[in-house]
Amino acid sequence: MNIQTAAGFVGIHKRMRQGQILKLVESEPVANQDDLRRRLGGLGVRVTQATLSRDLRELKLVKTAEGYRPLGVATEDPTPVAQLGRALREFLVEIRPAQNMLVLKTPPGGAQPLAAAVDGEHWKEVAGTLAGDDTVLIITPTRAARAAIQKRMEDLLR
Numbered sequence: 001m002n003i004q005t006a007a008g009f010v011g012i013h014k015r016m017r018q019g020q021i022l023k024l025v026e027s028e029p030v031a032n033q034d035d036l037r038r039r040l041g042g043l044g045v046r047v048t049q050a051t052l053s054r055d056l057r058e059l060k061l062v063k064t065a066e067g068y069r070p071l072g073v074a075t076e077d078p079t080p081v082a083q084l085g086r087a088l089r090e091f092l093v094e095i096r097p098a099q100n101m102l103v104l105k106t107p108p109g110g111a112q113p114l115a116a117a118v119d120g121e122h123w124k125e126v127a128g129t130l131a132g133d134d135t136v137l138i139i140t141p142t143r144a145a146r147a148a149i150q151k152r153m154e155d156l157l158r
Contacts, residue, residue, distance in 0.1 A: 014055075016045075017040070017045050017047060017051075017055065018055050018058070018059055020040060020043055020045055021036065021040070021052075021055055021056070021059060021061075022059065024036065024039050024040070025061060025067065025068040025069065028067075029066055029067035030067045030068050031067055032063070033049060033052050033053065033056070034049075036052060036068070037049065037052055040052075056068065062112045062113045062116050063109050063111075063112040063113070063133075064109060064110075064112075064113055065107065065108075065109045065110065071113075071116055083117050083120055084117040084118060084120065084121055084153075084156060085156040085157075086117075087113055087114045087116075087117035087118075088114070088117075088153060088156055088157055089157065090110075090113075091106040091107065091110035091111075091113060091114045092104055092105075092106060092114065092153075092157070093105045093106055093107060093110075095150060095153065095154070097146060097147075097150060099143060099146070100139070100140050100141065100142055100143050100145065100146050101137060101138060101139050101140065101146060102137075102138040102140070102146055102149060102150055102153075103135060103136070103137055103138075104135065104136040104137075104138065105134060105135060106134050106135070106136065107134060108133055108134050109133060109134070110134060111131040111132050111133055111134055111135055111136045112131045114131070114136050115129045115130070115131035115136045116131075118136065118138060123149060123152075125140050125141070125145035125146075125148055125149050126138055126139070126140060126145075126149065127139045127140055127141055
């Protein structure tokens with residue numbers, strides 16, 4: 001098999017796999033990546049956790065309390081600030097400052113949609129975000145930048 005043929009096969013397999021992922025999350029709640037991986041295996045689609053994470057990111061699927069959903073469904077408001085405000089009101093439980101970082105606590109499954117809304121703001125003060133299941137870590141370059149981000153979020157909650 002030549003390289004072009006191999007690349008074409010990989011592309012077809014990827015599109016098929018991502019199509020199956022979309023069908024699964026649209027038809028029934030999928031609680032987590034392991035659940036999704038098992039369901040794909042039941043359909044004869046073998047996938048690693050790393051590939052599955054990449055597929056979820058490329059498909060713009062976020063984990064919500066109801067399972068994985070397209071980002072547009074998780075945050076329906078048309079403007080980024082409205083999206084972040086809604087996500088903060090819906091998911092934020094607590095803000096904990098830590099040096100040049102903010103730790104945002106959420107209910108289980110709330111961290112990814114909240115982090116996606118923060119990322120959607122493209123704030124210059126945010127160096128990056130990390131989301132787990134119930135915690136978002138926002139990293140800023142300085143304490144002053146962290147304080148500015150924290151104030152903006154608190155203002156959105158008013």
